[in-house]
Amino acid sequence: MPDATRVRLIRKPDEKLTEADFGVEKIRLKTPSDAEVLVRVRYISLDPYLAPMMRSWQGPDPAWEQGIIVGRMVGRVLESRDPAFSRGDWVAGPGHWQSHELCHGSNLRRIDVEEGVPAPAFLGVMGSSGLTAWVGINRVLRVSAGETLTISSAAGIVGGIAGQLAKRLGARVVGIAGGPAKCASVVSELGFDACIDYRNPEFWSELKKAVGPGIDAHYENVGAPILDPVLSLMRERGRIALCGLIAHYLDDETICLKNFRKLLTSGLSIQGFRVFDYQKETDTAHGELRAALKSGDLALRETLTKGLENAPRAYLDMLAGKGMGKYLIELDDDPG
Ligand SMILES: NC(=O)c1ccc[n+]([C@@H]2O[C@H](COP(=O)([O-])OP(=O)(O)OC[C@H]3O[C@@H](n4cnc5c(N)ncnc54)[C@H](OP(=O)(O)O)[C@@H]3O)[C@@H](O)[C@H]2O)c1
Known part of the structure; x- marks a missing residue:
């Protein structure tokens, strides 16, 4: 041995x-x-x-x-x-x-x-990252054509797949990622419509410009530093999928949202989800993702x-x- x-x-x-x-x-x-x-x-x-x-x-x-x-x-x-x-x-x-x-x-x-x-x-x-992205887009947010979707940590595996799946459904997809080079890759390689650098001091106004009349659906991978400014740009009855909180994994600080009341005033909904609750979707999700990989439709x-x-x-x-x-x-x- x-x-x-x-x-x-x-x-x-x-x-x-x-x-x-x-x-x-x-x-x-x-x-x-x-x-x-x-x-x-x-x-x-x-x-x-x-x-x-x-x-x-x-x-x-x-x-x-x-x-x-x-x-x-x-x-x-x-x-x-x-x-x-x-x-x-x-x-x-x-x-x-x-x-x-x-x-x-x-x-x-x-x-x-x-x-x-x-x-x-x-x-x-073809593992849990793909399933997580697929579930967030198709089962939690139920994205449809013509909607504007934002995704944090858009250059990550989950965010990158989620955005491409939403594009295939006809949504306009705006990523959020760290640094101009990464944002440029999210647009040129992954095909997002835009990607905004959250480290840029003008982040909020750049995001506001990119989403035009507002955000219909948001896929959150990071936590309060991104979700808070996003909340202020959500449209009436917008939906938020809470997938991850990477900004908070290494500390025990209380998570605070200045724009929390926007959930009430705009009738928003927010749903946390865990991929292990959706194991029954594995074959459907991985079947679609395998086909997209083989045809070269998924970067x-x-x-x-x-x-x-x-x-x-x-x-x-x-x-x-x-x-x-x-x-x-x-x-x-x-x-x-
Ligand atoms: N709900 C579920 O069942 C489930 C399942 C799988 C994964 N997840 C979650 O999904 C999220 C994405 O997972 P992934 O595997 O694709 O990882 P990932 O997004 O590649 O995570 C790493 C990236 O997170 C970003 N990041 C780290 N700290 C940050 C901060 N303080 N603010 C903003 N961005 C930060 C960095 O990208 P930048 O360069 O853009 O900053 C980093 O490269 C994670 O939160 C993960 O825990 C949830």
């Missing part, structure tokens, strides 16, 4: 998460028992939702209490004691920022890698960092917005 390399938390972060909070260790893996599968990990997903668990060492999986990060991975089967999987199969499942995973077969799903739908897509478009960006040992830096860079699209760690192809 190969030893696995693992990146884990070695101390509870102080105020900020830093590289010094992580360490690398070797762990001895057991030989697979009945129904278990040994996977050589090729890609690890770097997701914002892990940040609060990294801070608190608490999450739905008890491994968090030991500082072990429980995220998602894609890899290839090395050895299988589950008849549903064979050596060489591509699989996706839970991962612990490790080079190898010993998984119960029931926790894995075989993935259908093909031309136009490469393995890392199963952590992005994607990835920020790929090679080497497991670079995961902490890459994770912090993701939170700081130093890349675009889906943030991933790529491990080498050594079959051992």
